[in-house]
Amino acid sequence: MDQRYCIPEMFETARYRLRRANPSDALAIFESYATDPTVTRYIGWRPHSEPCDTEDFLEEASAEWETGKGFPSVVFPQSEPDHLIGMFHPHVFGHKVTYGYVLAKKAWGNGCATEVMTWLVDHALEHPAIYRAEAFCDIENRGSARVMEKAGMIREGLLRRFFIHPNISEAPRDCLMYAKVK
Numbered sequence: 218m219d220q221r222y223c224i225p226e227m228f229e230t231a232r233y234r235l236r237r238a239n240p241s242d243a244l245a246i247f248e249s250y251a252t253d254p255t256v257t258r259y260i261g262w263r264p265h266s267e268p269c270d271t272e273d274f275l276e277e278a279s280a281e282w283e284t285g286k287g288f289p290s291v292v293f294p295q296s297e298p299d300h301l302i303g304m305f306h307p308h309v310f311g312h313k314v315t316y317g318y319v320l321a322k323k324a325w326g327n328g329c330a331t332e333v334m335t336w337l338v339d340h341a342l343e344h345p346a347i348y349r350a351e352a353f354c355d356i357e358n359r360g361s362a363r364v365m366e367k368a369g370m371i372r373e374g375l376l377r378r379f380f381i382h383p384n385i386s387e388a389p390r391d392c393l394m395y396a397k398v399k
């Protein structure tokens with residue numbers, strides 16, 4: 218039996234539907250959130266200025282499915298199945314899964330990130346080869362920190378000068394690390 222962890226190419230939570238991200242999602246992502254500086258403030262890439270920026274990113278990210286390195290997945294409300302609202306991006310490193318996530322601003326505040334992250338973290342820890350589900354956020358990103366707490370992850374510490382969030386500063390920033398383990 219293949220013991221490597223992966224997520225389903227399509228799955229549903231109570232209110233959302235997720236599927237494997239494809240290069241053809243580029244325009245929807247560009248129009249939904251990739252150009253929005255409010256959305257990108259606490260993430261590791263600058264707002265996209267042209268659709269080709271989003272295409273290049275997606276070409277690279279979606280290829281991670283082939284190697285099992287990562288599983289970028291786009292999310293839609295079940296009530297609006299053609300309306301792309303964001304992306305969840307698990308990466309596998311041995312016995313660990315590390316998460317990134319981003320939602321369009323108009324989708325904030327509805328519990329989407331909590332609902333999907335809870336599903337993803339629990340799914341990962343059910344797999345025999347995965348012992349740790351982790352994520353980190355900028356020290357000022359209170360929304361993301363709260364999502365992790367609500368998904369059952371525990372704050373493990375402050376990682377000083379851990380990551381560059383280039384939309385805030387070129388200098389590495391302090392970050393909060395959260396994890397759920399078994």
Ligand SMILES: CC(C)(COP(=O)(O)OP(=O)(O)OC[C@H]1O[C@@H](n2cnc3c(N)ncnc32)[C@H](O)[C@@H]1OP(=O)(O)O)[C@@H](O)C(=O)NCCC(=O)NCCS
Pocket residue numbers: 255256257259260318319320321324325326327328329330331332353354355358359360361363364367
């Ligand atoms: C962070 C983000 C994913 C949260 O998604 P969301 O679906 O709006 O979050 P939820 O609705 O599940 O909210 C979860 C909790 O966080 C709180 N929260 C959300 N945004 C917040 C904010 N900006 N400030 C403070 N608390 C916030 C909510 O109130 C809720 O807590 P509560 O139930 O105790 O009230 C979303 O704001 C986003 O995409 N931000 C831009 C990208 C980003 O920062 N990604 C994370 C990088 S580490």
